[in-house]
Amino acid sequence: MLKLDKLSKTYATGDTALRQVTFEVTAGQVVGLIGPSGAGKSTLIRCINRLVEPSEGTITLGDTNLARLKGRALRRARRRIGMIFQEYALVERLTVMENVLSGRLGYVPAWRSFLRRYSPEDVSQAFSLLEKVGLSDYFNKRADALSGGQRQRVGIARALEQNPELLLVDEPTASLDPKTSRQIMRLIGSACRERNLPAIINIHDVMLAQQFTDRIIGLRAGEVVFDGSPRALTDQVLTRIFGDEDWTRMRGEEPDSEQTRTPTVDLAEGV
Amino acid sequence: MTRNSSTPVWHYRTRTQTLIHWLGWFSLVALTVFCWQLMNENTIWAFVSDAPDQAADIGGRMFPPAWGYIDELWAPLWDTINIATLGTLMGVAIAIPVAFLAATNTTPSTRFVRPVALLVIVASRSINSLIWALLLVAIIGPGLLAGVFAIGLRSIGFVAKLLYEAIEEIDTTQVEAIRATGASGAQVIDYAIVPQILPAFWGISVFRWDINIRESTILGLVGAGGLGIQLSASLATLAWNQVAMIFVVILATVVIAEWVSAKVRQAVI
Numbered sequence: 001m002l003k004l005d006k007l008s009k010t011y012a013t014g015d016t017a018l019r020q021v022t023f024e025v026t027a028g029q030v031v032g033l034i035g036p037s038g039a040g041k042s043t044l045i046r047c048i049n050r051l052v053e054p055s056e057g058t059i060t061l062g063d064t065n066l067a068r069l070k071g072r073a074l075r076r077a078r079r080r081i082g083m084i085f086q087e088y089a090l091v092e093r094l095t096v097m098e099n100v101l102s103g104r105l106g107y108v109p110a111w112r113s114f115l116r117r118y119s120p121e122d123v124s125q126a127f128s129l130l131e132k133v134g135l136s137d138y139f140n141k142r143a144d145a146l147s148g149g150q151r152q153r154v155g156i157a158r159a160l161e162q163n164p165e166l167l168l169v170d171e172p173t174a175s176l177d178p179k180t181s182r183q184i185m186r187l188i189g190s191a192c193r194e195r196n197l198p199a200i201i202n203i204h205d206v207m208l209a210q211q212f213t214d215r216i217i218g219l220r221a222g223e224v225v226f227d228g229s230p231r232a233l234t235d236q237v238l239t240r241i242f243g244d245e246d247w248t249r250m251r252g253e254e255p256d257s258e259q260t261r262t263p264t265v266d267l268a269e270g271v
Numbered sequence: 272m273t274r275n276s277s278t279p280v281w282h283y284r285t286r287t288q289t290l291i292h293w294l295g296w297f298s299l300v301a302l303t304v305f306c307w308q309l310m311n312e313n314t315i316w317a318f319v320s321d322a323p324d325q326a327a328d329i330g331g332r333m334f335p336p337a338w339g340y341i342d343e344l345w346a347p348l349w350d351t352i353n354i355a356t357l358g359t360l361m362g363v364a365i366a367i368p369v370a371f372l373a374a375t376n377t378t379p380s381t382r383f384v385r386p387v388a389l390l391v392i393v394a395s396r397s398i399n400s401l402i403w404a405l406l407l408v409a410i411i412g413p414g415l416l417a418g419v420f421a422i423g424l425r426s427i428g429f430v431a432k433l434l435y436e437a438i439e440e441i442d443t444t445q446v447e448a449i450r451a452t453g454a455s456g457a458q459v460i461d462y463a464i465v466p467q468i469l470p471a472f473w474g475i476s477v478f479r480w481d482i483n484i485r486e487s488t489i490l491g492l493v494g495a496g497g498l499g500i501q502l503s504a505s506l507a508t509l510a511w512n513q514v515a516m517i518f519v520v521i522l523a524t525v526v527i528a529e530w531v532s533a534k535v536r537q538a539v540i
Contacts, residue, residue: 049451079453089448093466102462106453113454114461155448162452 001026002048002166002198007057007067009043009222017043018222020057025166028196030189032203032213032230036242040222041202045168048200049081050074061166079106082159084188086171088151090143096154097139100126103161122161129157133187149180153187160191167192167199173208181205185212206238333515340516344501348520351497354418354490355483355528361419362426363476369427370434377438377464388431395428400486404495418495422483430479437471438464473539481525481532488521 002025009018017040025031033041046052048059050066059066066077082103090099104122105113112118118126130136133153143151152172159167169188173181185201189212192199203209209216210230218226218241226237284292371377373388404421411417441464449463491499498517505513 051447051451075453075455077453078451081451083448083451085444085448087444089444091445091449091463091466092442093469094462098462102449102454103452105449105455105458105462110455110457110461113458158448158452168451 001062002200003058003060004048005058005060007044007047007059008055009040009047009052010055016222018047018054021219021222021224022057023217023224023227025198025200027198028192029215030192030199030201030213032201032209032216033219034203034206034209034216034241035219037204038221039219041204041219042170043222044219045083045170045200045202048166048168049078049083075106079162080165082162082164082167084152084155084159084167084169084172086174088148088155088175090151090154090158092142092144094143095139096130096135096141096143096146097126099143099154100130100139100157100161103158106162126157126161129160130154132191133157148176149184152176152180152184156184156187156191160195164197167197169199169201169203171202171204173203173205181208182211188212206233329511332511335512336515336519337510337512338516340513341520344498344517344520347491347496347498347501348524350415350418351487351491351524352484354415354422354487354495354497355480357419358422358487359426359476359480359483361423362479363430365423366427366430366434369431370438371460373431374435374438376441376443377460388435392428392431392435395424395426396432397428398425400425400483401489401493404490405493408494413494413496415496418487418490418497421490421495422487425486426479426483429482430475433475434468434472437468437475441467470539474536477532477535481528484528485521485525488524 004024005022007018007021008016010016021044033044035041043052047054048061048066050069054067057067061077061080064077066074069077091102094102098116101116101118101122102113103126104118108118108122127136127139130139133156135150135153135157138146138150138154143154146154155172167188172184172188176184185208188199188201191197201209201213210233213230216226216228216230216233217224218237220241220243225240226233369388369391372379372384373392375381375385378385378388400421403424404417407417407420407424411420445467446459446463449459454462488498489502491497491501492503494500498521502514502517505511505517
């Protein structure tokens with residue numbers, strides 16, 4: 001179970017991306033996070049696995065407060081959280097198998113991962129996940145040889161290879177065609193149901209969100225303005241989340257596109 | 272934009288900008304004329320005027336090249352290739368850690384470690400191989416070792432600079448994805464950074480090796496081994512046909528080196 005309590009994030013530039021966000025996600029629940037660009041959706045899910053540092057508040061996964069972890073403890077927490085990205089974020093020049101196995105990096109020592117000597121259990125799990133996402137013949141292909149939909153399937157397999165307790169999904173369908181988008185959403189949904197896995201899915205396509213999630217949270221300017229069932233998303237609620245006047249107001253400030261200047265390898269996390 | 276009887280007129284530059292541009296170009300031309308005058312104050316035009324005759328004379332003495340001289344060139348040629356190859360290996364080995372310390376996205380500290388790494392790069396790059404060789408011949412004595420070190424020290428800066436630029440240009444979402452799995456710093460480098468910079472790394476290293484072949488042919492001029500020793504001996508005795516033969520050997524070596532480096536770069540990218 002995931003619990004956010006009064007989570008806030010203010011960037012160094014002074015932009016407030018999240019204001020006192022509080023909600024809980026129970027096991028097996030698939031939550032759709034909707035809102036206009038710049039509302040803080042990406043920041044919110046990146047705060048949970050600490051790719052972005054939250055400014056205030058607590059994030060509790062199981063018994064751990066993720067907001068205060070450092071170094072080894074943080075890496076141990078991250079390996080419990082799978083993440084799926086908008087642009088797939090596969091390592092383009094590695095093979096599909098290496099990409100899926102990279103989901104085990106938090107569990108294996110560096111020399112083993114360097115020599116690509118993963119345990120037979122890890123490898124057989126990777127094979128069965130590739131079969132599940134329909135890519136069993138592709139394990140030796142390089143990631144950059146795959147199509148968008150196939151890459152996102154590898155992304156899903158990589159996240160599930162972690163045996164996560166929580167799935168964070170950042171705009172999984174933004175770069176895909178409508179049909180592939182539905183297949184990908186269905187795949188994520190079925191994986192969550194099968195494993196009783198809670199998930200937070202960032203998505204700007206309201207139709208897809210309504211169709212494939214159990215619960216919708218609406219975010220606007222960093223605040224939760226709606227939290228309820230997908231059926232309760234009326235036109236009035238949508239106006240409250242997206243608002244007509246936002247078109248002009250949002251253009252100037254998009255905290256989501258803000259690049260935080262954190263070093264790629266954070267030595268505080270330990271080597 | 273100015274208004275001219277209600278039709279808007281658009282100018283590329285304002286009046287002041289035009290003036291500044293014109294002044295800029297004018298002073299550039301004036302400077303060129305001035306420099307030309309200064310430069311040629313000590314030129315003895317009589318020498319310049321018979322330059323074509325001199326060139327034709329030396330050219331005549333060079334031809335035909337002393338083909339038989341090749342027998343004495345094989346050993347120095349082998350030395351030259353060894354100097355270039357070992358020097359490149361040494362340079363690359365040192366350049367890799369330096370590049371990671373210099374890249375803003377991998378350095379442990381932008382305030383202390385990065386400036387030191389950048390200083391190493393600049394120091395190595397600002398001194399020509401020939402000058403390095405002069406220094407090293409004085410320090411470790413004449414011979415191959417001085418040449419290897421000279422080439423190696425010069426290569427550090429070149430390789431490290433291009434490599435750290437490649438590291439800074441990597442796609443950060445791939446790094447994010449690997450960090451999100453709970454990977455440690457070493458694993459992030461291994462899985463997210465190294466695959467992205469590997470083609471650049473091979474390209475840079477082979478390119479540097481190719482340059483080093485060329486540079487090591489002249490290191491012998493200052494006593495650091497290789498073809499340059501033969502070259503300086505032949506120049507000193509005015510044996511122009513031997514000099515021509517050495518040029519032919521250098522040319523052939525460089526052409527082969529370029530061909531090899533082009534092939535390697537094709538293979539890795």
